[in-house]
Amino acid sequence: MTTETLARPLxxxxxxxxxxxxxxxxxxxxxxxxxxxxxxLSNGLAHAFGMRMQGIAxxxxxxxxxxxxxxxxxxxxxxxxxxxxxxLLGGVLADSRDARRVLVASRAALALTAFAAAxxxxxxxxxxxxxxxxxxxxxxxxxxxxxxxxxLVHDMVGSARLLSAxxxxxxxxxxxxIAAPMAVGVLIGTAGASAAFWLLGAGYAIAGAxxxxxxxxxxxxxxxxxxxxxxxxxxxxxxxSTPAVAALVGLGFLVxxxxxxxxxxxxxxxxVLNVGAGGLGVLVASFSVGSLASSGYLxxxxxxxxxxxxxxxxxxxxxxxxxxxxxxxxxxxSCGVSFALGVTAxxxxxxxxxxxxxxxxxxxxxxxxxxxTMGFQLIGLGWLIGGTLATAIGVEATVLAAGFAFAGLSxxxxxxxxETRAID
Numbered sequence: 001m002t003t004e005t006l007a008r009p010l011x012x013x014x015x016x017x018x019x020x021x022x023x024x025x026x027x028x029x030x031x032x033x034x035x036x037x038x039x040x041l042s043n044g045l046a047h048a049f050g051m052r053m054q055g056i057a058x059x060x061x062x063x064x065x066x067x068x069x070x071x072x073x074x075x076x077x078x079x080x081x082x083x084x085x086x087x088l089l090g091g092v093l094a095d096s097r098d099a100r101r102v103l104v105a106s107r108a109a110l111a112l113t114a115f116a117a118a119x120x121x122x123x124x125x126x127x128x129x130x131x132x133x134x135x136x137x138x139x140x141x142x143x144x145x146x147x148x149x150x151x152l153v154h155d156m157v158g159s160a161r162l163l164s165a166x167x168x169x170x171x172x173x174x175x176x177x178i179a180a181p182m183a184v185g186v187l188i189g190t191a192g193a194s195a196a197f198w199l200l201g202a203g204y205a206i207a208g209a210x211x212x213x214x215x216x217x218x219x220x221x222x223x224x225x226x227x228x229x230x231x232x233x234x235x236x237x238x239x240x241s242t243p244a245v246a247a248l249v250g251l252g253f254l255v256x257x258x259x260x261x262x263x264x265x266x267x268x269x270x271x272v273l274n275v276g277a278g279g280l281g282v283l284v285a286s287f288s289v290g291s292l293a294s295s296g297y298l299x300x301x302x303x304x305x306x307x308x309x310x311x312x313x314x315x316x317x318x319x320x321x322x323x324x325x326x327x328x329x330x331x332x333x334s335c336g337v338s339f340a341l342g343v344t345a346x347x348x349x350x351x352x353x354x355x356x357x358x359x360x361x362x363x364x365x366x367x368x369x370x371x372x373t374m375g376f377q378l379i380g381l382g383w384l385i386g387g388t389l390a391t392a393i394g395v396e397a398t399v400l401a402a403g404f405a406f407a408g409l410s411x412x413x414x415x416x417x418x419e420t421r422a423i424d
Contacts, residue, residue, distance in 0.1 A: 029161060099155070163298060260385055323404065324337045
């Protein structure tokens with residue numbers, strides 16, 4: 001078992017008087033938690049750079065080097081297979097080690113990896129094999145990072161404020177996602193792909209420095225004497241034997257299906273809409289603006305009723321949005337659909353992430369989050385699936401099929417899981 005000592009002030013001590021507390025008490029309480037601002041900003045940087053910008057930079061470089069949608073899918077998708085191992089390891093570390101130290105180490109390693117890639121691109125020595133190794137390292141390190149980051153936030157704020165905390169972090173992530181993709185587009189267009197990798201390295205380095213400053217967020221845990229393999233097996237058995245956890249974790253594994261959309265956005269920008277790297281940045285930023293809007297709402301309110309039903313409806317809406325994007329031939333319309341997809345995704349991701357951590361037993365939370373975030377990290381499989389299918393059946397048909405699958409599987413999980421239907 002894991003012994004935890006949490007230095008978390010009571011809510012009554014965290015609520016300073018003032019306009020923010022009167023209008024948005026949930027957000028005011030969070031901002032007063034020692035270390036939360038630093039951790040939230042750090043997670044926002046690391047997750048925005050790791051999940052979005054890294055994919056954009058690599059995707060554009062692969063298209064420049066090969067012009068092949070198949071290679072685009074292989075380079076961004078195949079490394080996702082390493083996530084299975086590293087997500088489980090990350091969950092074990094989150095349950096048995098100081099999460100803050102895990103995050104400092106993982107983000108330092110991510111920064112060094114990005115700087116090494118930037119040097120290769122700058123000197124003109126980069127090859128497809130280098131990009132494959134880079135992607136393998138990045139997705140593996142990010143898989144270790146995610147369970148620790150989410151567990152640390154729960155330790156800091158508790159279950160009652162977790163939805164608001166998750167949404168607040170998403171606000172930070174999406175503010176970065178709004179500016180960063182457009183910056184990457186401009187950088188690639190003016191200074192080449194190497195500039196994007198230098199920016200990635202700097203972002204990861206700043207994220208690590210912010211975690212170092214959040215010293216009051218430390219959690220003391222007594223490491224278990226069982227082997228990591230036994231800990232992994234216990235975590236998997238717990239997920240499998242707990243119906244509510246199994247259903248919610250299963251929904252997380254729909255993210256690779258959504259990944260088909262993200263994989264095809266660069267192709268739409270380059271080949272369908274003909275808007276270039278700058279237009280790609282606007283499309284990605286539109287999604288982030290939408291996600292920012294919904295995350296901001298959740299951060300301020302800190303609650304949502306009938307979460308099981310609404311989670312399913314959000315899944316249906318996201319699938320329908322993917323299908324609408326597939327049929328669009330207008331840049332402005334595509335930006336509007338991307339915004340709507342971001343709104344839906346912001347609600348869906350934050351509600352689902354909070355629900356998973358709340359229903360999990362405390363001693364299993366890190367490992368449950370490790371399995372759950374495996375689905376999110378496997379978004380790279382969407383690049384592999386999307387690139388392969390687009391080569392075989394075309395871009396529009398690929399995104400249409402993925403949208404239909406996301407909506408249909410969301411309904412299927414709800415229909416087959418009484419536990420999900422019972423969640424208020």
